[in-house]
Amino acid sequence: MSDLRTIKITVLRYRPEEEDEPTEQTYEVEFRDDWVVLDALNHIKDHIDGTLSFRWSCRMGVCGSCGMMVNGEPKLTCAAMLRDYYPNEVRVEPLVNFPIVRDLVTDMTDFMDKLKAVKPWIIREEEKPVSEGEYLQTPDQLKDYKQFSQCINCMLCYAACPVYGLEHDFVGPAAIALGHRYNLDSRDEGNQQRQHIIASKEGIWECTYVGECSVVCPKHVDPAEAIQQTKVATTTNRLKSLVMPWGNKK
Amino acid sequence: MNIPKHDVLLVGGGGAGLRAAIAASETYRGADIGVVSKVYPMRSHTVSAEGGTAAVLREDDNLDLHAYDTIKGSDFLGDQDVVEAFVKEAVDEVIQLEHWGCPWSRDEDGRVSVRAFGGMSVKRTLYAADKTGFHMLHALFQTSLKYDAITRYDEWFVTSLLVEDGRVCGVTALNIRSGNIHAISAKSVIICTGGAGKIFPFTTNAAIKNGDGMALAYRIGCPLKDLEFVQYHPTGLPGTGILMTEASRGEGGHLVNSKGERYLSEYVPGKMELGPRDILSRSFIHEERKGNVFEGPDGSYVHLDLRHLGEKVIDEKLPFVRELTRNYVGIDPVIEPIPVRPVVHYCMGGVHTDIHGATPISGLYAAGEAACVSLNGANRLGSNSLTECLVFGARAGQVAAQHAADTDFADSASMVKMAQDEQKRIETQFFGNNGKERVANIRDDLRQTMEEGAGIFRTEDALKATCDTIRALKERYKNIGIDDHSRVFNTDLVNALELGYMLDVAEGLAHSALLRRESRGSHARSDYEERDDENFLKHSLAYQTDGDPRIEYMPVTLTRWEPEERTY
Numbered sequence: 001m002s003d004l005r006t007i008k009i010t011v012l013r014y015r016p017e018e019e020d021e022p023t024e025q026t027y028e029v030e031f032r033d034d035w036v037v038l039d040a041l042n043h044i045k046d047h048i049d050g051t052l053s054f055r056w057s058c059r060m061g062v063c064g065s066c067g068m069m070v071n072g073e074p075k076l077t078c079a080a081m082l083r084d085y086y087p088n089e090v091r092v093e094p095l096v097n098f099p100i101v102r103d104l105v106t107d108m109t110d111f112m113d114k115l116k117a118v119k120p121w122i123i124r125e126e127e128k129p130v131s132e133g134e135y136l137q138t139p140d141q142l143k144d145y146k147q148f149s150q151c152i153n154c155m156l157c158y159a160a161c162p163v164y165g166l167e168h169d170f171v172g173p174a175a176i177a178l179g180h181r182y183n184l185d186s187r188d189e190g191n192q193q194r195q196h197i198i199a200s201k202e203g204i205w206e207c208t209y210v211g212e213c214s215v216v217c218p219k220h221v222d223p224a225e226a227i228q229q230t231k232v233a234t235t236t237n238r239l240k241s242l243v244m245p246w247g248n249k250k
Numbered sequence: 251m252n253i254p255k256h257d258v259l260l261v262g263g264g265g266a267g268l269r270a271a272i273a274a275s276e277t278y279r280g281a282d283i284g285v286v287s288k289v290y291p292m293r294s295h296t297v298s299a300e301g302g303t304a305a306v307l308r309e310d311d312n313l314d315l316h317a318y319d320t321i322k323g324s325d326f327l328g329d330q331d332v333v334e335a336f337v338k339e340a341v342d343e344v345i346q347l348e349h350w351g352c353p354w355s356r357d358e359d360g361r362v363s364v365r366a367f368g369g370m371s372v373k374r375t376l377y378a379a380d381k382t383g384f385h386m387l388h389a390l391f392q393t394s395l396k397y398d399a400i401t402r403y404d405e406w407f408v409t410s411l412l413v414e415d416g417r418v419c420g421v422t423a424l425n426i427r428s429g430n431i432h433a434i435s436a437k438s439v440i441i442c443t444g445g446a447g448k449i450f451p452f453t454t455n456a457a458i459k460n461g462d463g464m465a466l467a468y469r470i471g472c473p474l475k476d477l478e479f480v481q482y483h484p485t486g487l488p489g490t491g492i493l494m495t496e497a498s499r500g501e502g503g504h505l506v507n508s509k510g511e512r513y514l515s516e517y518v519p520g521k522m523e524l525g526p527r528d529i530l531s532r533s534f535i536h537e538e539r540k541g542n543v544f545e546g547p548d549g550s551y552v553h554l555d556l557r558h559l560g561e562k563v564i565d566e567k568l569p570f571v572r573e574l575t576r577n578y579v580g581i582d583p584v585i586e587p588i589p590v591r592p593v594v595h596y597c598m599g600g601v602h603t604d605i606h607g608a609t610p611i612s613g614l615y616a617a618g619e620a621a622c623v624s625l626n627g628a629n630r631l632g633s634n635s636l637t638e639c640l641v642f643g644a645r646a647g648q649v650a651a652q653h654a655a656d657t658d659f660a661d662s663a664s665m666v667k668m669a670q671d672e673q674k675r676i677e678t679q680f681f682g683n684n685g686k687e688r689v690a691n692i693r694d695d696l697r698q699t700m701e702e703g704a705g706i707f708r709t710e711d712a713l714k715a716t717c718d719t720i721r722a723l724k725e726r727y728k729n730i731g732i733d734d735h736s737r738v739f740n741t742d743l744v745n746a747l748e749l750g751y752m753l754d755v756a757e758g759l760a761h762s763a764l765l766r767r768e769s770r771g772s773h774a775r776s777d778y779e780e781r782d783d784e785n786f787l788k789h790s791l792a793y794q795t796d797g798d799p800r801i802e803y804m805p806v807t808l809t810r811w812e813p814e815e816r817t818y
Contacts, residue, residue: 050733136360
């Protein structure tokens with residue numbers, strides 16, 4: 001089980017102080033059968049070339065730091081086993097559709113702005129005092145939004161999304177799914193406040209329902225479904241408002 | 251140079267840090283809060299916590315029972331006034347988090363569910379499946395986004411605390427993206443940087459947990475309290491240390507040795523798999539010595555058997571355990587037992603604070619795992635630490651904000667100079683000296699000596715050897731050389747700075763352990779097997795000096811519970 005094999009890892013390099021455009025560099029790494037791509041990157045950094053930069057932290061698929069392109073696919077590198085690629089070589093590149101800061105590190109600012117824009121927090125007209133205890137929520141009500149609450153903000157879905165690749169104003173899969181998560185939460189009354197961003201032109205209507213976001217999600221969130229559900233709800237609300245123009249309080 | 255100013259500055263943006271930031275901004279209107287974190291806050295290690303969060307919510311439970319369980323779990327080293335405040339405020343804190351959207355698992359009637367946990371006498375652990383920390387952290391982070399008073403410094407790494415006239419007045423921090431060192435002025439600084447599990451080789455802890463904040467405080471003369479107490483979690487995956495949550499035993503999982511026996515009947519017959527972590531981890535070592543364990547490439551292990559729970563319970567209550575074992579060891583717990591062994595999980599010790607989260611140094615506060623408010627004593631009970639982040643994060647945020655309201659900013663002209671000096675210090679130390687020592691080699695040697703001397707069982711000789719080795723490693727660290735001399739996103743530099751923090755915390759830890767000649771909670775001395783209340787019912791305080799740390803002691807606060815023999 002612990003026999004060592006050698007695999008070639010080609011990594012995109014970009015050091016903005018030294019070079020105008022990205023290059024690539026190949027390393028040979030002896031690996032154990034249970035190593036993930038991230039282990040190989042750490043081996044390179046620790047023992048071969050300390051100048052290679054990348055983000056990582058938990059190494060158990062929940063912190064969302066280590067998303068990269070592995071052989072062209074967006075992956076959490078802590079969950080991508082090297083043995084699945086061997087004996088072929090592995091190419092590691094930063095997540096596409098984001099500017100590169102350095103090597104495998106991308107600029108997340110755009111995602112962070114979009115996350116905040118969908119108001120991902122509980123909005124209520126009146127807050128119940130803590131002394132009155134919890135809001136009751138049945139397991140079925142929890143189930144309504146639970147899958148959309150599993151997003152770890154790893155941004156693989158943005159790298160997979162062809163629309164975001166072309167149109168950076170698009171709010172994008174994860175942020176829409178998280179806004180939708182709060183819209184579906186029985187404790188929340190903020191649907192209307194989120195509509196102007198989620199149901200805008202740059203929101204759900206940009207999406208052409210390719211569905212790649214849901215395919216690459218390591219946590220089985222289905223952002224495409226969130227977008228579809230919102231489109232249907234928005235259309236229904238719009239038609240309703242034609243009939244009852246003053247009844248659309250919430 | 252323009253120096254940013256904040257009334258309250260958080261160092262660390264995990265559970266405790268975000269809770270503190272929100273509390274500070276709610277304490278007085280107009281308070282300006284900064285959060286400096288070396289990672290985007292939702293990457294903080296709170297995210298990896300799995301099992302749950304303890305609080306008294308049910309009719310069959312009461313505050314005294316939670317307090318007693320915690321105090322007994324701490325082997326009577328927890329400060330009882332702190333424990334009493336904790337259990338009381340825990341209730342509102344978990345409800346508050348519910349109001350902020352945390353998706354707690356629910357009973358049919360809509361109330362939040364509770365599950366059994368080690369060392370707790372009734373079901374009192376709230377949970378969000380087995381991703382409780384993840385959901386808590388994201389609920390806190392997403393809620394924090396609505397507070398305009400909070401300014402974040404994402405991917406900024408604090409390199410020192412600034413002190414003027416005996417009070418903390420800000421920090422210097424490396425903007426990792428630009429490579430520049432900046433001063434940030436603050437009236438109050440709160441350390442919420444988590445623990446230091448990464449000074450050990452096998453740990454559930456994330457890469458970022460290097461004791462940064464503990465070392466920052468230690469370096470300006472603040473004592474680190476009870477550092478010798480390090481919790482091994484009994485069920486980590488061999489090698490990677492990936493956590494198999496205690497909830498898997500709370501839901502009914504069994505620990506089985508190589509003879510097929512539920513061996514805990516010999517050690518904690520009254521509690522079995524729901525015994526406290528220190529005792530369960532030691533039981534593993536006893537079984538190992540008897541040869542009743544399995545041998546694998548990453549050392550010996552026993553089995554965590556969940557098969558009898560069935561697929562439905564596993565998928566509903568423990569989905570992350572199934573995901574992790576399938577991904578990382580190719581095992582489906584529905585049909586196979588999981589190999590597990592004890593791995594380092596949690597630091598009971600940390601920055602010495604009082605019951606409010608204030609340190610002895612004016613303007614400096616701490617909360618969460620980075621702090622030692624003396625809730626957990628010699629051994630923490632599972633599911634108390636997430637609650638600790640909430641209760642003492644909130645407390646620290648409030649008192650830090652009050653302090654800020656009564657204080658003026660320090661002179662910022664002098665801070666510009668301090669930032670320039672810090673940039674020069676770092677460039678000289680890491681870029682200028684052509685050192686030959688690699689970060690990874692010193693780090694590996696540190697981890698090895700910590701395991702050898704300060705592991706589950708400790709002795710005078712092994713601890714002395716570890717203290718000597720750490721001293722030698724600190725010498726080698728002076729000759730460190732890093733490959734990367736560029737500025738933009740230089741993680742080689744960050745790792746080198748982190749290693750400096752690790753060495754400081756390891757030094758304090760090993761010396762505190764050497765001088766505690768008794769066994770209590772997680773600190774098990776093979777040469778002093780009994781608890782010694784006469785000489786050691788007291789907290790250790792490690793102070794940094796030019797040589798070995800100076801260890802002092804202070805009394806434990808007892809209120810209503812006399813120390814008694816700790817059996818389960």
